[in-house]
Amino acid sequence: MIQIYPFDTEGFFLGQPETLEPDPGTGKYKIPDNATNIPPVKDGQGMWRPWFDSEKQEWIEKADQKYKDSLKGPADPPSPLDQLKAQSAATMVQLAEAQNLIESQAKMIADLLLMLAEGGET
Structure with missing residues (x-):
């Protein structure tokens, strides 16, 4: 055979x-x-x-x-764990961006206060 x-x-x-x-x-x-x-x-x-x-x-x-x-064929949909990981990563990026914005604004406020303390002249 x-x-x-x-x-x-x-x-x-x-x-x-x-x-x-x-x-x-x-x-x-x-x-x-x-x-x-x-x-x-x-x-x-x-x-x-x-x-x-x-x-x-x-x-x-x-x-x-x-x-x-x-x-x-189409890819398998992401598992609930993978979805949570992606959401967590996106939240961490948003948090880092917000923290950078806060630091930038704090520096800007400090510069303005210093300028006012010096008599408002640049």
């Missing part, structure tokens, strides 16, 4: 390997015209959209980046 990899009329892998039994009379394997015993891998890696080149007897990757992105 061997595994074969069927492909459609355009040469694209159908997605599931099949097992093939040898011919009971001859003991030889008769691989159908729309299949191969070559696995659809390249450099030891699987492929997104394998296409079989019958002349070269090899699988070729036919997926472009747009096709790959279309298979990924």
Whole structure:
């Protein structure tokens, strides 16, 4: 018994390997015209959209980046913990901005008071 990899009329892998039994009379394997015993891998890696080149007897990757992105689907929504972390980070940024503003205003008030104490002249 061997595994074969069927492909459609355009040469694209159908997605599931099949097992093939040898011919009971001859003991030889008769691989159908729309299949191969070559696995659809390249450099030891699987492929997104394998296409079989019958002349070269090899699988070729036919997926472009747009096709790959279309298979990924939407991202999982953030967990409640991740949402709280994001809110906490945003609050910390707002707090730091508010603290900087307070320090800036305190310096401005101190400068104005000093100017008044010196007689109001610049």
